[in-house]
Amino acid sequence: MRAPLGDFDTALPAPDCLDDLVAPVADAVRTWRGAVPAEQIVYVDTEPEWADTAVFVEHYGRDLLERSANCVVVAGRRGGGTTLAACVVPSTTRVDVNGIVRRQLGARKASFASMDTATGETGMEYGGITPVGLPADWAVLVDSAVVDLPYVLVGSGRRRGKLLVPGKAFAQLPGAVVLEGLGVS
Structure with a gap:
C-alpha cells in the first residue's frame, strides 16, 4: 500500500497492524465505528529518533508539515477538581490553552498536563500521543483546520510509527468537539 501522503517505506491499513x-x-x-472505515486509517512505520516534527519532515517529506497535527493533553482546574482533555491542532500552530481550551472546559485555569499524567492516563508514549484511543470520558478538542484536511499525520501512541487519518474522522472520535481557532500562530 502507498501512503496517502509522505514518503514512507511501510504503510498498512491500521487494522492490519494492531x-x-x-x-x-x-x-x-x-472497535472503530463511523462514516470513515477503519481501513482508511493508515499506519506508517517511522524511526523513533526522527519523531520530532522538524527532523521528521526532513526525512519523510516536507509536505507533511502542513498536513500534520499535534495531540496534547491539557488539564483544566476549577475548585478542587481537574478535568483532562486532548487538543488536536495543526503542527504549525500552538494550542490556545488560556483562551478557547479554558473556556471550553469551564475551567478557572488550564495548562498542559505533566508528562507523567499524559502518559499514565492515556497508556501512550510521550511524543506519540494520538487522539485515537483516548479515555472515553475525555473531551477531544479538534481545530477545524484539521478536520478540513483530506489526510492528517498524527502520533500512533508510540514514538515509533504514525497514523495517517482522514481529517473528517477526527470529528467522529468519542468526545470530539470541533472548534475554530483552537490552534493559534
Whole structure:
C-alpha cells in the first residue's frame, strides 16, 4: 500500500497492524465505528529518533508539515477538581490553552498536563500521543483546520510509527468537539 501522503517505506491499513499499536489505540481501531472505515486509517512505520516534527519532515517529506497535527493533553482546574482533555491542532500552530481550551472546559485555569499524567492516563508514549484511543470520558478538542484536511499525520501512541487519518474522522472520535481557532500562530 502507498501512503496517502509522505514518503514512507511501510504503510498498512491500521487494522492490519494492531500489534504495532499500544493497547488503547489498537482497541480503538478494532472497535472503530463511523462514516470513515477503519481501513482508511493508515499506519506508517517511522524511526523513533526522527519523531520530532522538524527532523521528521526532513526525512519523510516536507509536505507533511502542513498536513500534520499535534495531540496534547491539557488539564483544566476549577475548585478542587481537574478535568483532562486532548487538543488536536495543526503542527504549525500552538494550542490556545488560556483562551478557547479554558473556556471550553469551564475551567478557572488550564495548562498542559505533566508528562507523567499524559502518559499514565492515556497508556501512550510521550511524543506519540494520538487522539485515537483516548479515555472515553475525555473531551477531544479538534481545530477545524484539521478536520478540513483530506489526510492528517498524527502520533500512533508510540514514538515509533504514525497514523495517517482522514481529517473528517477526527470529528467522529468519542468526545470530539470541533472548534475554530483552537490552534493559534
